[in-house]
Amino acid sequence: MASRTMHFATAGSALAVAVFAAWWLQRPAPASPDTAARPTAAAASGGQAKPASVETAAVQQRDLAQTVQAVGSLRSRRSVVLRPEISGRIVKLGFSDGQRVHKGALLVQLDDQLPRAQVAQAQAELSIARANDKRNRELVAQGFVSQRALDESAASVQVAQAKLALAEATAARLRILAPFDGIAGIGQLSVGEYIKDGADIVNIEDMDTMLVDFRLPERYQSLVRVGQSVALALDALPGAQFTAEVRALDPQIDANGRSLAVRASLANPALRLRPGMFARVSLELARRSGALVVPEEAIVPQSEGAIVFKLVAAADGSSVAQRVPVVLGLRGDGFVEVTQGLAVGDVVVTAGQQRLQKDATRVRVADAAARPAERAASR
Incomplete structure (x- = not known):
């Protein structure tokens, strides 16, 4: 009995020593007189965190054009490959390769x-x-x-x-005439050669006016109109710029690519343009004068819509960032039109938005060029 009592007493002493040791190791360090006298950085700054460093830009007014880029191919205004309807032997060729021919001229005479x-x-x-x-x-x-x-x-x-x-x-079907004024291609047949009906003889191209066919996404179909100007750049003629005019829109949207076929035309008096050339197309869909614009970097996409962070003046005179929902319009040249939410002279954040977790976050403008705008927003 005495040994059991001694055992419990020893265990209780060991437990008490362990509890005291744990308290000793985890106790807070006593504040030194210097530390107690020195205020914390947060207290010195009024309990506020360090300002977030951002870059900004002012809302501007400028003329803005919405353009869309596409690729297309040139083709002749009229193009045809001559083929005989009846088999026969060629007894006369009335053209030379690459020669200009006139409507009604005899090109091929069969026996x-x-x-x-x-x-x-x-x-x-x-x-x-x-x-x-x-x-x-x-x-x-x-x-x-x-x-x-x-x-x-x-x-x-x-x-x-x-x-x-x-x-x-x-007898008339054995005489093949030019259907319109144009330029003959390179023929592959000779006098005396027997050809079957449907065989290719030569192509005739009317190149005085050229067509350019291209496709645009279906979302632009309400913005494209007959008569709009189209800027063309051709890889075959580097540095040269051409202007065409929209002539026709396909009434049917391509169900496979969800695209709209567009055809434009342009004059070709010097015959510099040839069918089959690759063309880079730039079409101006809309233009706005005096539009309110901000850099594209200022737009922050959200699930409910786009927002920007606008700099506003706090009570103490410092600048804070405020979330502002905006409605966007045209885009072009690195700028985005804002139709609702901002006014001329407002300053928005263009870099550092990830540091702004909530409204009224204090900010410090990092780019020197935007600091005058920041000061103007703070007044």
Whole structure:
């Protein structure tokens, strides 16, 4: 019994020593007289944290244009590849490679001996049919032949006329004419060569006026209009600038790419432009005079919309940052139009927004160029 009592007494003493040691190690250090007399930095600054360093810019008024960039290809105003409708042997070529041709000029003549003979035969048959019909009309008037004979002779005239028209059409298809004024391409055929119907002969390009086709995202369809100016830059002609005009908009939006097809045209009197050239297109969709703009870096996207941090004056004369919801408009040249939320002369934060966790955060403008604006906002 005595040994058990001794055991509990020893355990209790050890526990008391451990508790005292833990308190001794964790106790706060006593403040020295110097430390107690020296105020903390936060107390010296009125209990406020160190100002956040930011960069700022003032809201400006300027003319702003919204432009969209695209790529396209040049094409001739009119372009056609000549192909024969009937097989035959070439007996004449009326053009040279790259030559300017005029509408109606004979470009290719196929062998038409047989069709011309058929035309002559049809003409003879028509003459006979007309003579018989004339004779029957005279005899009917005298009562020597029946009306039926006259009807048959009149039908024979119509049949002969149809045969003649068919023979003439067949002969005409062996003459391939220029459909419009243009420039002939490089042909691949020679006189004496037999070609089948549908074979390529030569292409004709009307290059006095050029077209440029390009596509824009469907969200711009309400801003594109016929008559707008289009600036063109061509890789094949570096440094040269051309201006085209929107001529047509495709009424249907491409369901695959969700894009709008646009066609513009421009004059090409010197024939510097050629079909197939790659073009870089710049189209001005809208222009605003005296728009309120801020640098793009000032805009902070949020789930509920865009905001900016505007510098306002605090009660003690310092500058603090305040969240301001804004409504955006046009974009261009690194600036964004603000249609609601700001006024001319307001100063907004352009860098350091991540340091502004809440409204009324004290700030220090880091960029010297913006400090005058900060002082103006503080007054």
